[in-house]
Structure formats: C-alpha cells, structure tokens
Amino acid sequence: MRAAPPPSTQRSAPRHVLLAVLLALAAQIGWQAKQASPRAHAHDLPPAPSLAALQLAALGDPVALSKATMLYVQGFDEQAGVSIAWRELDYGRVIGWLQRVLDLDPRGQYPLLAASEVYGAVTDPVRARQMLDFVYARYAEDPNRRWPWLANAALVAKHRLHDLPLARRYAAAIRQQATGAGVPPWARELEIFIAEDMNERDAARALIGGMLQSGQITDPHELQFLARRLDQLNADHKQDHKP
Template identity: 60%
Template sequence: MRTALRPWSGVPRALRWLLAASLLLQLGWQLARQAEPPQARPLPAPPPAAVARLASLGEPLAMSKAMLLYLQAFEDQPGVSLAWRELDYDRLAAWLETAQALDPRSQYALVATSAVYAGVADPRRARIMLAFVAASFAADPARRWPAMAQAVLAAKHQLRDLPLALTYARQLRLLATGPRVPPWVREMEAFILEDMDQLDSARLVIGGLIQSGQITDPHELAFLARRLDELAGQISAKKAHSTH
C-alpha cells in the first residue's frame, strides 16, 4: 500500500520556516568552514605498545610499519604542510619508541630518527632524537651501532657539542664489541678526544684498543700504531712549548 505524499502547501507555515532556517544554517556553516584557513593538527600521543600490539591482530610488524608511515604522512595535512620543527618531538619520540617495540629487529625507526628527524634545525628537538637513538642502541648494540655512529657525527658537526659526541662515542667503544662492528666505530672516541685536545686520553684509548685484541686487521693495527707515534710526538711538542 503506497502512502500518499503530503503536498508542500499542506505543511504548517511554522514548520516550513523551521526547515528553511535549518537549511540556511547548514549552508552557512559549510561556507564558513570553506572560508576558514586550514589549521594544522597537533601530533597526538601514540597508543601504548600493549594496546598497539593488541590492535595489530597478530601482525605487530605490519602495525609498526603503519605507524611509521603515519608519521611520515603527518606533515602533509589537507591544505597544510607541517614542518618537522613544528612537531611535538617528545610525542614523536614516543611514536618511534612504540613502533620499535613492535618490531625490534627493524632499523626503520632508527634510520628515520638519525637520518631525518634528528636533522631538524632546532638543537632541543635534535637532542631529543639523539637521546632516543642512544637509549635504543644500549638495548641492542650489535644491530643498532650504525644509528649510534650517526648520532656521534650529528652531535659533533650539527650540534657542535663535543662532550655529547664523546659520551656517545665512548658508549660505542664499550658496547659495540660484536665481530661485525668495524674497527673505526670503536676508534671514534679517540678521534673526538683529539678534537678536544685531550691527547693523553686519546693515546690511552688507542693503546687500550690495540691491547684488547678487539682489532685484528693488520692494516688497522698499523694505522693505530702510527696514530700512537703521532700523538706521542704531539704531546712532547706540547710539553716543550709549555716550558718556554
């Protein structure tokens, strides 16, 4: 049975005015939204790792990649291009930490941190990223030493903070002791000490590396032996200069 449609003329006038006013309000709201300049959304806090793991439905690696892709796409919002330096870096570090917890064997989060986000032209934000790299490295030095070596270089050249670079380089020497870690990684501390004019300390570090047996390549050992001789000459010259 078909219901007969009520003619528009039969609708009460008050209801017709109410419908017209509602349509006008809806149209005005849409026009106002279009006229407003687009606003950048702040980076939200990440879900806890346990919640993200549960939401992954047994695919934590896929969830980790999805979180990192979300971060990469976050700077390009509708009508807005958000610069990295405008992100909340404390929350950014929390997202990276959660993504890494879901896929601890992947280097993706650390590469994004050391090669992209740590390059921001803001020392405070860069330090947050380097601190994340250092904490991640300490949890798995055998696999994560490349990001830590990059952190040493960023602290030295980008932040021009030699004490921080020295701290990171020392952690590399002490923790990155696996057979796949190249010798130059453990030698970074000595080079930073030379840059700080701490020649005696650099000499002790190089001598310790030679005696430890961690470096077995003959060419690398010969290079370190030459560096010891050069440092000895520099130290003698420095002492002779100070006596005059």
C-alpha cells in the first residue's frame, strides 16, 4: 500500500487580505483611467516652398508633383488625432500652396475648384474673400478654361457674402474675357442678372445691347432670349418714366 501524502503546508490567505488586495487593484485601475491621455496638437501648415525648389524636386514630372502636392494640402486638415476646421487654417499659406500647385500644372483645375467651392465656402467672410480673390487673380491666365471657378466665385459673392458689386466684377470678367465656344450663354449673361439684382436696369439694358451688337453671339436661341429680355427691360423703362 502507498503511504498517504503528507498534509499540505499551504494555507489560503484570510478573506480580509484578499479583499484589501482587490480594493487596491481597483483603486489603481480607477486612478489610471482618470489620468488624461496625451493630447494631440495640430501643426500649422508650413509656408509653400519656392517654385524653383518644387521644379527641381519634380524630376521632370511637374504634373505628378502637382497632384501629390494638392493631396498634401487637401489632407492637412486631418492630422493624427486632430481634425482642423478650414476656418482655422492660415489661408495665406493655403493660397501659397494652391499657387504652387497651379504653377506646376497650369492646365490643372483642382486648385481653383478647391478655392472656390471648398475653402471659399467657410462662414468667415474675410477668408472667403481671400479665396475668391485668388480665383479672380489667376482666372485671366486661361479664361476659357477657368471661367467655371470664377462663375462659382461670383455666385458665392452674391449669395453668401451678399456683395453684389464684387459678384458683378467677377461676372464682368467672364463676359469680357471668356469668349471661347465652350463658354455657355448663362455664364456670359451672369453680369446682366446681377446688374438687375442691383436695380441697375439701365446698365443691364446697355450690357444686352452691347452683347447683341458685338457679333460674338451666334446661337439663335441665345440671341432670341437676349432680344426678348431687352424688349422687357425697355418696356419697364418706358413704364417707369411715364409722365
């Protein structure tokens, strides 16, 4: 027969000791949970590098670098652990980067689209005007391709900024400079509607008359529309000046 094993010498800890250990562990966990986690800090957008430096870095492919640079700028509002509102960005620096993107690829449209429809949509009127003025400044370099973004800038100036003179200045630039066949009638006529909104009907009549006499408009439907609109304005003018 096997000998019986000797009695165990291990003794369980008293319950009050176990309870004290559990309470201490719970207190430690609670203290750790209350400690503030490290806060992520947003970094400012750095100034845009010189065009010469970017051209050197492009290694003969400025269009590819232009697209990569635009992605960098567009993604800057989302940093690790931080989301930056557009209105908190340094718009002067944002414009500097958009300038460089456009310089690298003058045929690219995205910098002007972003300026007029994204960064220009902020509720801060000062920042919005900065972006709209940037679009206006670069528009004249290629009016027949860049007119959509200036037209959008005119609408932003009219409906969001409630600045009709600014909207008309943008619309006038479209009428005067965007003369290509691909420019739609509504874009050329935008200044007329804004002049009417400003209650400057005489100016609207003069604009329509000038467009009809210029010979630039050849589409019969557009000519018919403008002629009808001019007749209506002339009739209103006579009605307003009846003795």
